[in-house]
Amino acid sequence: MCLNFVKQWSEHMMNLLNRRNWLASTACGFGSLAFHGLASAESDSLAVASENPLAAKQPMFPAKAKRVIFLFMQGGPSQVDSFDYKPILEKHHGEKFEFRDARKMARGNSGDQETLMKPLWKFRQYGETGHAVSDLFPHIGQRVDDLCFVHSMHTNGVAHGPSTLFLHTGALNLIRPSMGSWINYGLGTENNNLPGFVTISPSSANGGPRNYSNSFLPACYQGTAIGRAEQSSHQVKFRHIQNPFFDQPVQEKQFQLLRELNASQLGSRQDSELEAVISSYELAWRMQMHAPQLLDLSEESESTMKLYGIDQKETEDFGRQCLMARRMAEQGVRFVQVNYSDNGSNPRWDQHSKMERHAIHAKATDQPVAGLLIDLKKRGLLEDTLVWWGGEFGRNPFSQGADGRDHNPKGFTHFLAGGGVKQAFKYGATDEFGHEAVENKIHMHDLHATILHLLGLDHERLTYRHAGRDFRLTDVEGHVAHDLIA
Known part of the structure; x- marks a missing residue:
């Protein structure tokens, strides 16, 4: 049976x-x-985000700089009207000249014959180096012996959107992690109570949030945006970090209870995602205690406020942003971006007509930028803080219409200061007209690679595996410009 x-x-x-x-x-x-x-x-992707994902990490090799302050001049400042003096433009102003493969956006342009247009501002020599700077930037001119000018920048993209995205992410039209996110991922923050990457008053146009996005990197490395373009700097603040309903003792009890519940839920499991969520809650709690103080400028002296131009209407707004950036760098935020931008389709430095408007924007930014450099140096912060100034491209040496200049990605100027770069130094050159980089050319990928190198990061080894391949900021390109490094 x-x-x-x-x-x-x-x-x-x-x-x-x-x-x-x-x-x-x-x-x-x-x-x-x-x-x-x-x-x-x-x-695996969240394993790095367990415990404290933003904890400071050791660089790959000895670093020259610990942090970066990026002063983004959206719209493309004219290099031939600011820092790249070309006397031939004055000599041949109004004459026709043939430019190879000149890019034309204005309607009515035809052929390769373009009308040369002289700078609208006089150039003067400054400092021991005698570097020529136009009257647009007299305060920055006084700091030339602290600066490292790169006159041979060139980039990808000819319109604001793609070129701005490329400057921030190394890609023209794909959603890739921003440079600040890569640095945050590679090094973490020096201060566990604050974000590692903050962008002040970013624009919602020309890439918008993609310019400070983490993309496929873990979400903890995304930039923290405070304020927005065209909003008064008085309104710049960290959002959603204060509880208006309960006082401090009650919030502390709530937080301790939340920690106990999270620990009980986690138990002995190896759950990286849950650990990352718990870590984000704890960072948010710590930020409540520390972040608001960063933006409280009432602690600053009257002389410091004047140094940044905060006592003047034209310079107050950008001056406050630059002073906030110094306070963040001082407290260990790894990458701070200060945006001189707006939310319109025509960014601030984008003068296709009426080039004289450059004077408005130079007036708003010149003294605050110089004040930032002076303040960092006085506090001993400039030695290991890299200051980076520039736009997504430059402008042409010939006219667009009667009194404007078109976009020029072929040759333009950025400058660096502190953080291990050479002082009183200029590198590379454009042609005799300032149109195209011809000597020691520096592509945007090269600049990215060099900045990462100054931070102790190898741009070829700083990778993240996604969708079956390893990605990096410089993609498969980029070379470190060792000649810029002190």
């Missing part, structure tokens, strides 16, 4: 395990395997 039972049970199981039933019964198993693979990938 026992043998009959075993035989019947075996036949029953064989019937259940025919091909159709086997596929049906194991389909969930296939799904489980797929989910396990996805979960493992997710777990």
Whole structure:
């Protein structure tokens, strides 16, 4: 009888395990395997975010700089009207000249003959180096012996959107991590109570949030945006970090209870995603205690406020932003971006007509930028803080219409200061007209690679695996410009 039972049970199981039933019964198993693979990938990507994802990390090799302040001049300041003096433009003003592959956006332009246009401002020599700077930037001119000018920049993209995205992410039209996110990922923050990457008054146009996005990097490395373009700097603040309903003791009790519940939920499990969520809550709690103080400028002296031009209407707004950047750098925020931008389709430095408007923007930024350099140097911060100034491209040495200049990605100027770069130094050159980089050319990928190198990061080794391949800020390009490094 026992043998009959075993035989019947075996036949029953064989019937259940025919091909159709086997596929049906194991389909969930296939799904489980797929989910396990996805979960493992997710777990790997979040492993770095466990414990404290923003904790300071050791650089790959000895670093010259610990942090970066990026002063973004959106719209493309004219290099031939500011820092790249070309006397030939004055000599041949109004004459026609043939430019190879000149890019034309203005309607009515035809052929390669363009009308040369002289700078609208006089150039003067400054400092021991005698570097020529136009009357647009007299305060920055006084700091030339602290600066490292790169006169041979060139980049990808000819319109604001793609070129701005390329400057920030190294890609023209794909959603890639911003430079600040890569640095945050590679080094973490020096202050566990603050974000590692902050962008002040960013624009919602020309890339918008993609310019400070983490993209496929773990979300903890995304830039923290405070304020927005065209908003008064008085309104710049960290949002959603203060509780208006409960006082400090009650909030502390709530937080301790939340920590206990999270610890109980986590138990002995290795759940990187849950750990990352818990870590984000704890960072938010610490920020409540520390972040608001960063933006409280009432602690600053009257002389410091004057240094940044905060006592003047034209310079107050950008001056406040630059002073906030110094306070953040001082407290260990790894990458601070200060945006001189707006939310319109025509960014501030974008003078396709009425080039004289450059004077408005120079007036708003010149003294605050110089004040930042002076203040950092006085406090001993300039030695390990890299200050980076520039736009997404430059402008042409010939006219657009009667009194404007078109975009020029072929040759333009950025400058660096502090953070291990050479002082009183100029590198590279454009042609005699200031149109195209011709000597020691520096592509935007090269500048990215060089800045990462100054921070102790190898741009070829700072990678993240996503969608089956390793990504990096410089993609498959970029060379470190060692000649810029002190």
